[in-house]
Amino acid sequence: MSGTNDKEVKLSLKLMVDTKAKKVVFAEASKDFVDFVFHLLSIPLAKVVNHLKDKGMIGCLGSVYNSLNSLDSDYLEPNVNKDSILNPQVNHFILPVLSRIDTPSSSFGVFQSSSTFGGVSTTAGFVKSTGHYMVLDDLEVKPMTISLLKYHAIEFDKLEEKVVQVGLQEAVEILRASLTTKAVLTTVFLGKDN
Incomplete structure:
Protein backbone atom coordinates (compact mmCIF):
# COMPACT_ATOMS: atom_id res chain seq x y z
CA MET A 1 0.00 0.00 0.00
CA SER A 2 1.68 3.13 -1.10
CA GLY A 3 1.02 6.27 0.87
CA THR A 4 -0.21 4.44 3.95
CA ASN A 5 1.52 3.83 7.21
CA ASP A 6 2.26 0.14 7.71
CA LYS A 7 2.62 0.73 11.46
CA GLU A 8 -0.92 2.06 11.84
CA VAL A 9 -3.11 0.09 14.19
CA LYS A 10 -6.83 0.39 13.59
CA LEU A 11 -9.88 -0.15 15.75
CA SER A 12 -12.60 -2.46 14.54
CA LEU A 13 -16.10 -1.03 14.83
CA LYS A 14 -19.28 -3.03 14.18
CA LEU A 15 -21.96 -0.87 12.58
CA MET A 16 -25.61 -1.87 12.51
CA VAL A 17 -27.01 -0.35 9.34
CA ASP A 18 -30.65 0.15 8.41
CA THR A 19 -30.33 -0.86 4.75
CA LYS A 20 -33.71 0.59 3.78
CA ALA A 21 -32.98 4.04 5.25
CA LYS A 22 -29.26 3.70 4.40
CA LYS A 23 -28.14 4.97 7.79
CA VAL A 24 -26.21 3.71 10.78
CA VAL A 25 -28.57 2.92 13.66
CA PHE A 26 -25.77 2.28 16.13
CA ALA A 27 -22.28 0.88 16.45
CA GLU A 28 -21.18 -1.80 18.86
CA ALA A 29 -17.99 -0.31 20.22
CA SER A 30 -15.16 -1.31 22.49
CA LYS A 31 -13.62 0.74 25.26
CA ASP A 32 -10.96 2.13 22.89
CA PHE A 33 -13.49 3.67 20.49
CA VAL A 34 -15.57 5.12 23.34
CA ASP A 35 -12.41 6.61 24.88
CA PHE A 36 -11.67 8.19 21.48
CA VAL A 37 -15.18 9.70 21.30
CA PHE A 38 -14.86 11.16 24.81
CA HIS A 39 -11.37 12.49 24.07
CA LEU A 40 -12.83 14.60 21.25
CA LEU A 41 -14.10 16.90 23.99
CA SER A 42 -10.59 17.50 25.27
CA ILE A 43 -9.01 18.72 22.03
CA VAL A 90 -1.95 19.12 24.49
CA ASN A 91 -0.95 16.00 26.37
CA HIS A 92 -3.56 13.72 24.88
CA PHE A 93 -4.63 13.11 21.35
CA ILE A 94 -6.83 11.03 19.10
CA LEU A 95 -6.66 7.23 19.42
CA PRO A 96 -5.00 5.29 22.21
CA VAL A 97 -4.43 2.20 20.08
CA LEU A 98 -2.70 4.15 17.34
CA SER A 99 0.33 4.88 19.49
CA ARG A 100 2.68 3.29 16.99
CA ILE A 101 1.89 5.76 14.22
CA ASP A 102 4.56 8.21 13.16
CA THR A 103 2.51 11.35 12.67
CA PRO A 104 3.61 14.64 11.15
CA SER A 105 3.77 17.57 13.53
CA SER A 106 0.75 19.18 11.87
CA SER A 107 -1.40 16.20 12.81
CA PHE A 108 -3.28 15.72 16.05
CA GLY A 109 -1.02 12.80 16.84
CA VAL A 110 -2.01 10.03 19.19
CA PHE A 111 -2.53 9.44 22.88
CA GLN A 112 0.52 9.29 25.01
CA SER A 113 0.68 6.44 27.47
CA SER A 114 -0.59 8.73 30.18
CA SER A 115 -2.24 12.11 30.29
CA THR A 116 -4.41 14.27 32.51
CA PHE A 117 -7.82 15.64 31.64
CA GLY A 118 -9.92 17.57 34.11
CA GLY A 119 -7.51 16.63 36.90
CA VAL A 120 -8.09 12.92 36.22
CA SER A 121 -5.32 10.65 34.99
CA THR A 122 -6.41 9.05 31.74
CA THR A 123 -3.71 6.40 31.54
CA ALA A 124 -6.42 3.79 31.12
CA GLY A 125 -8.82 6.04 29.21
CA PHE A 126 -12.25 7.13 30.39
CA VAL A 127 -14.45 4.05 30.48
CA LYS A 128 -14.05 0.55 31.84
CA SER A 129 -13.52 -2.36 29.50
CA THR A 130 -16.22 -4.42 31.19
CA GLY A 131 -18.30 -4.87 28.06
CA HIS A 132 -19.36 -3.27 24.84
CA TYR A 133 -20.94 0.11 24.35
CA MET A 134 -23.63 1.36 22.02
CA VAL A 135 -22.60 4.44 20.06
CA LEU A 136 -25.50 6.05 18.23
CA ASP A 137 -25.11 7.84 14.89
CA ASP A 138 -24.84 11.18 16.74
CA LEU A 139 -22.01 9.73 18.92
CA GLU A 140 -24.19 9.40 22.01
CA VAL A 141 -22.62 6.62 24.08
CA LYS A 142 -24.46 4.14 26.32
CA PRO A 143 -23.50 0.80 27.86
CA MET A 144 -24.86 -1.97 25.62
CA THR A 145 -27.62 -3.85 27.42
CA ILE A 146 -30.59 -5.92 26.31
CA SER A 147 -32.99 -3.46 27.97
CA LEU A 148 -31.36 -0.58 26.08
CA LEU A 149 -31.79 -2.41 22.78
CA LYS A 150 -35.45 -3.05 23.62
CA TYR A 151 -35.93 0.60 24.68
CA HIS A 152 -34.69 1.78 21.28
CA ALA A 153 -37.04 -0.75 19.63
CA ILE A 154 -34.28 -2.02 17.41
CA GLU A 155 -35.51 -4.56 14.88
CA PHE A 156 -32.39 -6.60 14.19
CA ASP A 157 -33.95 -8.44 11.26
CA LYS A 158 -33.97 -5.12 9.36
CA LEU A 159 -30.32 -4.34 10.09
CA GLU A 160 -27.17 -5.34 8.32
CA GLU A 161 -23.88 -5.68 10.14
CA LYS A 162 -20.93 -3.83 8.65
CA VAL A 163 -17.48 -3.97 10.24
CA VAL A 164 -15.27 -0.95 9.58
CA GLN A 165 -11.74 -0.05 10.58
CA VAL A 166 -11.00 3.23 12.35
CA GLY A 167 -7.52 4.64 11.92
CA LEU A 168 -6.16 8.17 12.03
CA GLN A 169 -7.85 9.25 8.77
CA GLU A 170 -11.24 7.99 9.94
CA ALA A 171 -10.70 9.58 13.36
CA VAL A 172 -10.17 12.98 11.74
CA GLU A 173 -13.24 12.43 9.55
CA ILE A 174 -15.29 11.60 12.66
CA LEU A 175 -14.06 14.79 14.31
CA ARG A 176 -14.91 16.86 11.23
CA ALA A 177 -18.35 15.28 10.83
CA SER A 178 -19.12 15.77 14.53
CA LEU A 179 -18.86 19.52 13.94
CA THR A 180 -21.29 19.54 11.02
CA THR A 181 -23.89 16.77 11.40
CA LYS A 182 -25.75 14.60 13.87
CA ALA A 183 -25.38 11.63 11.51
CA VAL A 184 -21.65 11.22 12.09
CA LEU A 185 -21.26 7.48 11.63
CA THR A 186 -23.52 7.46 8.56
CA THR A 187 -21.60 10.36 7.01
CA VAL A 188 -18.15 8.89 7.64
CA PHE A 189 -18.74 5.22 6.94
CA LEU A 190 -21.61 5.20 4.45
CA GLY A 191 -20.65 8.40 2.67
CA LYS A 192 -24.11 9.88 3.11
CA ASP A 193 -24.67 13.44 4.33
CA ASN A 194 -27.76 13.72 6.51
Missing part, protein backbone atom coordinates in the same frame (compact mmCIF):
# COMPACT_ATOMS: atom_id res chain seq x y z
CA PRO A 44 -8.52 22.51 22.11
CA LEU A 45 -10.66 24.28 19.51
CA ALA A 46 -7.65 26.05 17.96
CA LYS A 47 -6.01 22.66 17.40
CA VAL A 48 -9.14 21.44 15.61
CA VAL A 49 -9.39 24.58 13.46
CA ASN A 50 -5.70 24.45 12.59
CA HIS A 51 -6.05 20.86 11.44
CA LEU A 52 -9.33 21.23 9.55
CA LYS A 53 -8.99 24.73 8.05
CA ASP A 54 -7.47 23.46 4.80
CA LYS A 55 -9.82 20.49 4.55
CA GLY A 56 -13.15 22.16 3.88
CA MET A 57 -14.04 23.51 7.30
CA ILE A 58 -17.58 24.83 7.63
CA GLY A 59 -18.34 27.98 9.58
CA CYS A 60 -16.27 31.03 10.44
CA LEU A 61 -13.77 29.73 12.99
CA GLY A 62 -11.21 29.38 10.19
CA SER A 63 -11.56 33.12 9.61
CA VAL A 64 -11.05 33.83 13.31
CA TYR A 65 -7.95 31.61 13.29
CA ASN A 66 -6.55 33.25 10.14
CA SER A 67 -7.22 36.77 11.41
CA LEU A 68 -5.28 36.16 14.62
CA ASN A 69 -2.53 34.42 12.65
CA SER A 70 -2.12 37.39 10.30
CA LEU A 71 -2.53 40.10 12.96
CA ASP A 72 0.70 41.98 13.53
CA SER A 73 2.05 41.53 17.06
CA ASP A 74 2.02 45.36 17.46
CA TYR A 75 -1.74 45.02 17.99
CA LEU A 76 -1.47 42.38 20.70
CA GLU A 77 -1.03 42.91 24.41
CA PRO A 78 2.65 42.51 25.38
CA ASN A 79 2.03 39.31 27.36
CA VAL A 80 0.12 37.55 24.54
CA ASN A 81 1.94 34.81 22.69
CA LYS A 82 -0.02 34.31 19.48
CA ASP A 83 1.49 30.88 18.86
CA SER A 84 0.31 29.54 22.23
CA ILE A 85 -3.27 30.40 21.21
CA LEU A 86 -3.04 29.14 17.64
CA ASN A 87 -1.08 25.97 18.44
CA PRO A 88 -1.89 24.95 22.01
CA GLN A 89 0.10 22.13 23.50
